[in-house]
């Protein structure tokens with residue numbers, strides 16, 4: 285089963301439990317970041333609505349993040365995707381005020397980040413929210429184990445305890461045996477694992493990933509994506525992951541926010557983005573995604589017709605369409621698509637074949 289399929293299924297299975305949670309891990313409301321000398325003036329005027337090029341020309345300012353709002357659920361993998369310059373890095377850096385927002389409200393774990401004094405902010409960055417960057421930022425003169433233990437050292441954890449923890453985390457990311465190496469003795473992929481281990485060692489509530497794998501070659505990148513999925517299953521942290529790569533977004537994201545020119549143009553599951561893109565920009569992004577790998581039986585099922593049998597195989601509505609093909613071929617009867625205990629509808633071979641061949645309406649013999 286492909287990673288996309290596995291994750292989409294898991295996403296649907298978990299949606300109910302995650303969605304029920306009342307306290308979001310992160311909330312962002314009305315967030316703006318305008319770079320430039322007249323940021324405040326721009327924000328208070330109608331100029332803030334100008335498109336980025338016009339705003340730059342008129343005021344010399346860049347609106348990198350424009351009135352963005354969203355919630356990230358506890359334990360969710362939330363992906364921010366968009367072309368270069370769309371504002372992804374600025375948005376994520378605003379979350380812990382590594383970049384000071386121009387306006388807006390941010391809470392992490394219920395705490396108002398905008399009101400946190402500098403000492404509290406440092407504490408939040410050390411204990412609650414860790415970051416993994418594209419450039420690993422490892423300390424070259426320190427052994428791997430001391431790089432991993434670095435965050436704990438800053439927190440004041442005694443040497444023996446922090447080394448014990450670092451050894452555990454190194455094993456978790458598949459680097460046991462490399463504790464005494466120096467970063468330049470490791471490959472790029474292994475160095476990024478050290479970066480991951482360092483972020484995990486402090487046991488943060490939230491991990492922010494800023495294009496962590498874009499410098500890695502494609503095979504190693506795939507391994508690292510699988511690693512993030514595995515780690516997320518094992519440690520269950522809330523992850524915010526930036527990428528400009530759609531396939532990475534689809535593999536990792538339970539929900540994906542698509543950014544364009546500083547705004548979120550669509551926020552939804554892979555199925556929502558692929559099944560109903562909000563505009564041409566999103567449609568362009570998802571055009572080459574094979575729909576049968578992302579859309580589920582929920583979208584394809586229809587009411588039972590007179591004379592049709594209910595003796596076919598039963599599959600959950602969250603089943604990805606591609607994974608229903610084998611069940612359909614094995615039975616002469618339509619698949620019964622169920623949502624919990626309820627029958628959501630049926631799907632037969634004609635429905636599946638029509639979908640796979642790109643026809644909107646199934647063509648049945650004798651119709």
Ligand SMILES: Nc1ncnc2c1ncn2[C@@H]1O[C@H](COP(=O)(O)OP(=O)(O)OP(=O)(O)O)[C@@H](O)[C@H]1O
Nearest residue numbers: 319346348366367368369370371372373374375528
């Ligand atoms: N410190 C800064 N001063 C002025 N403009 C900035 C600054 N940082 C970013 N920008 C501008 O803000 C906009 C958004 O940049 P940002 O780096 O957030 O985009 P991005 O989507 O992360 O791009 P990339 O994928 O290339 O990193 C761009 O127009 C960029 O030039």
